[in-house]
Amino acid sequence: MSETTSRRKFIEHIGWAGLGLLACGSFAGESAKRAPLLPKALKLGDTIGVIAPAGLVYDKTSIPEFERILIEKGFNPVLGDSLQSQYGYFSDTDEARAAELNQMFANPEIDGIITMRGGWGCARLLDKLDYKMIAKNPKVLMGYSDITALLIGIYAKTRLITFHGLMGYSTWDSFSTRYFDDILMEGKLALFKPPTDDTDHITLTGGKAKGRLIGGNLTVLSSIIGSNYLPDWDDKILFLEEIGEEPYRVDRMLTQLKLAGVLDRIKGIIFGKCRKCEAETPERAFTLLQVLQHNFKELKIPAFYGAMIGHIQRKFTFPIGIEVEMDADTGIVRQLEAAVIHV
Secondary structure (H helix, E strand, C coil), X not given: CCHHHHHHHHHHHHHHHHHHHHHHCCCHHHHCCCCCECCECCCCCCEEEEECCCECCCCCCHHHHHHHHHHHCCCEEEECHHHCXXXXXXXXXXXXXXXXXXXXXXXXXXXXXXXXXXXXXXXHHHHHCCHHHHHHCCCEXXXXXXXXXXXXXXXXXXXXXXXXXCCCCCCCCHHHHHHHHHHHHCCCXXXXXXXXXXXXXXXXXXXEEXXXXXXXXXXXXXXXXXCCCCCCCCCEEEEEECECCCHHHHHHHHHHHHHCCCXXXXXXXXXXXXXXXXXXXXXXXXXXXXXXXXXXHHHCCCEEEEECCCCCCCCCCEEECCEEEEECCCCEEEECCCCCECC
């Protein structure tokens, strides 16, 4: 066989292989169009694994308190070793924390996983998780703050719907648990509406938009930009929350999202309540709202501030990857498809 014929055969082989990859949805654009993978709904009597996949649990008294909450809700809690261990500012080594999360997914007796707290460290686990195994064992995974890396990374790799919501350190009040129950146990289509006594909603750019809900903590999200653990951003509704960052830092992180092409591809923006995000020297700074207006106005997409997500007492359970409709004028988000399945 001549060199030219060999090269032609090689090119033809690669061409057909490429078509096969496209048919299987291996490229990012096609992968993003696959249907979401729904975890099974939680029910009374289910076993809930509790882990600390990031920072160490420094308040050990919170562990039996959260165990009591889960028992009172009718669950059987199983406490991970990471709740008691320590490795510097982490709850354990990267390998141990990743192994524990993998084991929680692989264990058929574990029905759902709730994280105890955030901190820092989840991004260090992303290259150590068994995504094929996780996809074969879909179950509820919930948390917020640093847990954002796991929620988005697992969704991006498996299409499993994950949940930005309550953790062990959270206040499990009636407002928050109503969304937990409605979405994770009843499988209802939630109407995410602020309580009547909440007046923090501010419309940044009016209008409505539909798309799949993606987001979490701004610092964590911006820190994994450029990695392979992010979804296709086309036609998404981006939600963000933050705590303890001055306006210029928020500006810097939003600029990073802009330069990475994220903000130009989404359909709408939901910003949660940003606690402790005031400038130390306000006379020489922009306010947080001014920063948001600077970054979002030119996008000409619906955007609002003040959603009940993040580092606050009363919070929504936001299903990552589910289709929603947002109304920036009212601050209401409507869930358009169920986030769990009943089996």
